Amino acid sequence: MTPRAESKHPEIGAGAAPAGAAETAGAFGLDADPILFSDSLRMDFGGLTALDQVSLTVERGSITALIGPNGAGKTTFFNCVTGIYKPGSGSIFFLPEKEKRISLGGLRPHKAAQLGIGRTFQNIRLFNTLTVLENVLIGCHARMRAGLWGALFRDRKTMEEERRMTDLSYAILERYGLQARVNDPAGSLPYGEQRRLEIARALASGPSLLLLDEPAAGLNNQETLELADLIRHIRRDEKLSVLLIEHDMSLVMNVSERINVLDYGRLIASGTPEEIRKNPDVVRAYLGEDADDLG
Amino acid sequence: MPEKDGKDPTGAPLRRPREKGRGKKILLSILRPLKAGLWLSLVAFPLVTFKFEAETRQAHFLPERIPLLLLICFGAAVAFDGLGWLKKAFGPGKRAGGILESPPEGLNRPRLSWVNRLLKSRFFKPASGVLLIFLAVLPFISSPYGVNVYITALIYITLGLGLNIVVGVSGLLNLGYVAFYAVGAYTYAILNAQFGLSFWVCLPLGALSATLLGFILGLPLLRVSGDYLAIVTLGFGEITRLVLTNIAITNGPRGIANIPPPSLFGFDLNQSVKPFLLKLGLIHSRTDLDKVLIYLIILMAAILTVAAVHRLENSRLGRAWLALREDETACQAVGVNRAGAKLTAFTLGSTWAGLAGVVFASQISFINPQSFTFMQSVMILSIVVLGGMGSIPGVVCGAVILILLPEYLRFFADYRMLLFGLLMVVMMVFRPEGLIKSARYQHIYRAPKAGEGDPSDSASGK
Numbered sequence: 023m024t025p026r027a028e029s030k031h032p033e034i035g036a037g038a039a040p041a042g043a044a045e046t047a048g049a050f051g052l053d054a055d056p057i058l059f060s061d062s063l064r065m066d067f068g069g070l071t072a073l074d075q076v077s078l079t080v081e082r083g084s085i086t087a088l089i090g091p092n093g094a095g096k097t098t099f100f101n102c103v104t105g106i107y108k109p110g111s112g113s114i115f116f117l118p119e120k121e122k123r124i125s126l127g128g129l130r131p132h133k134a135a136q137l138g139i140g141r142t143f144q145n146i147r148l149f150n151t152l153t154v155l156e157n158v159l160i161g162c163h164a165r166m167r168a169g170l171w172g173a174l175f176r177d178r179k180t181m182e183e184e185r186r187m188t189d190l191s192y193a194i195l196e197r198y199g200l201q202a203r204v205n206d207p208a209g210s211l212p213y214g215e216q217r218r219l220e221i222a223r224a225l226a227s228g229p230s231l232l233l234l235d236e237p238a239a240g241l242n243n244q245e246t247l248e249l250a251d252l253i254r255h256i257r258r259d260e261k262l263s264v265l266l267i268e269h270d271m272s273l274v275m276n277v278s279e280r281i282n283v284l285d286y287g288r289l290i291a292s293g294t295p296e297e298i299r300k301n302p303d304v305v306r307a308y309l310g311e312d313a314d315d316l317g
Numbered sequence: 318m319p320e321k322d323g324k325d326p327t328g329a330p331l332r333r334p335r336e337k338g339r340g341k342k343i344l345l346s347i348l349r350p351l352k353a354g355l356w357l358s359l360v361a362f363p364l365v366t367f368k369f370e371a372e373t374r375q376a377h378f379l380p381e382r383i384p385l386l387l388l389i390c391f392g393a394a395v396a397f398d399g400l401g402w403l404k405k406a407f408g409p410g411k412r413a414g415g416i417l418e419s420p421p422e423g424l425n426r427p428r429l430s431w432v433n434r435l436l437k438s439r440f441f442k443p444a445s446g447v448l449l450i451f452l453a454v455l456p457f458i459s460s461p462y463g464v465n466v467y468i469t470a471l472i473y474i475t476l477g478l479g480l481n482i483v484v485g486v487s488g489l490l491n492l493g494y495v496a497f498y499a500v501g502a503y504t505y506a507i508l509n510a511q512f513g514l515s516f517w518v519c520l521p522l523g524a525l526s527a528t529l530l531g532f533i534l535g536l537p538l539l540r541v542s543g544d545y546l547a548i549v550t551l552g553f554g555e556i557t558r559l560v561l562t563n564i565a566i567t568n569g570p571r572g573i574a575n576i577p578p579p580s581l582f583g584f585d586l587n588q589s590v591k592p593f594l595l596k597l598g599l600i601h602s603r604t605d606l607d608k609v610l611i612y613l614i615i616l617m618a619a620i621l622t623v624a625a626v627h628r629l630e631n632s633r634l635g636r637a638w639l640a641l642r643e644d645e646t647a648c649q650a651v652g653v654n655r656a657g658a659k660l661t662a663f664t665l666g667s668t669w670a671g672l673a674g675v676v677f678a679s680q681i682s683f684i685n686p687q688s689f690t691f692m693q694s695v696m697i698l699s700i701v702v703l704g705g706m707g708s709i710p711g712v713v714c715g716a717v718i719l720i721l722l723p724e725y726l727r728f729f730a731d732y733r734m735l736l737f738g739l740l741m742v743v744m745m746v747f748r749p750e751g752l753i754k755s756a757r758y759q760h761i762y763r764a765p766k767a768g769e770g771d772p773s774d775s776a777s778g779k
Contacts, residue, residue, distance in 0.1 A: 132649045132655065135650055151643065156757060161651045163633060170665070174628055
């Protein structure tokens, strides 16, 4: 094994799977109902093909990971799902309920959010000068109805809604351990709490699908372990599905039930953590061609 | 200090390097303002000591102005250096813990900013009542000149608060705000001249036409952001002025004269009401009741604007604007319609300019395109920036300072723009967030007691 590979991804190609992940993965068969699936999705930036015929599925209620080397097109996929990019060809469907199929291709970003797709960003994007509570309240935006009239005249309905959402936001912050910070500017929080706040803000809109873009980036081992617990809790408490981009293999192998691997915009593998670990294509993508010799 | 001094691990000569650093600090603190003063006077030198005469096309050198120049520049430099020192000594950084200190777990005692403390104080309502009465009585006890100045200040408060929605809250840099002001003023002037419509009819119509124009201009603006937005709005402001100069209905550069002041139930105040009030000894014989009425109208408008902007800021819509300012991508990801938020901010912001425009036209009774130049836009923007982006008390203070100060510093008239620029530079260096930093509303939650349910039930909202 080359030294570079050894230091970067020790989990891949060696070692046994954690018992929990394999067990839960069995509960989600391949033919269970999906909450999100893409069909030969393609996205080009000039001459660069960021996504090439990507067809992947996120099962309802699952924690699915999307991994791949840098520049593989993972965040591009997220941006196609959330409407920031309009895919060149192919289609993405979102199924908030079993019988309700909505095409996401070219939908505007706020519409995707209103449909129930929450997301966090690779580099934390909070509303830094606003308070922690306000960040979550803005997360509730799609749930609220008040308009200009309500803002100016503060009728009973508006104030009732405002109070309800403030309570809800406070409850969310409490659940994720940020209740002591409600009045602090979001930008003043330490890094780990900012990550948690970003997740709390995404949850405030009541999503049925949560997209997490490298949530473990910049966290230490202990915090990463806590994050794994947090993700499982979110899935259970909020009854949603999670699609996760992550470089931290211990987290991916730990929490996800299915893993999709992208390389140069192509989906090269999809399966349980166990299958992915043994997949020769994945090992090659991560460790380079030399890794073939090592078996 | 010992940690910083890596060269002496023994710890024995600890005092010496510290004192050495201190001496250097003192020397620096003397040199720094001198350097700033020198730099300022160099920049200001040609502006102050040369006078250019347009007729003879000659520049005169005025050496007698040099001492004054030096005095102002060095004085300002020293004064503001002192401010920096005061800020260091007594500023928020010195207080225990600073921003990172968190309250004890479970006890959600918020550290309220002073604006929030003021708003929640039990003295707030009586104090604002007294202030209101004082402001209402003010025109009756002031000279006509004073009333005029106050009207101007209140107009600019309204304009500043309107622009604050666009620039301060939503983060859309608008350099053509004066166009909407002009539209409001011309709406009244034209409708009155052509159809004889009264002030009271034109007040909402002026606001409405500015709103409509804001909406129409806002549509193409959805495609641009940042610097490009500033350029487009700047262009729009100039286009509006050129249109006003060149079409027939506005009477071109000659403008529209004899715009009547507002009437109250059809009475001519100075003819019919004034003798009566004079007899009662309530007013001064020089008091111009028309101006007093304008003052009261714009005072009401300004107060309503403050209330409206405050409510907007703490509503779903206002939070969407703030989110737009903070991060365009993230705000969409939580379901805020970016285009909608931009358009409402731009449109609503224009409404207040139209309103202020109508009052302005009735105040000076003569308008021409020269009243609505780019400098006006800059002035209103300066009020927002100087006062504090997104901060209502800040904008009010900014308007009062920038409008009233020049009036009371008439003997400085020649140096007004110089002082203006100086003030801006100094502000950007020492308080880039403005005179009164915008403070977000803070919620107080009662600390959960044993046996009590979810503490979030006990929210004390707004």
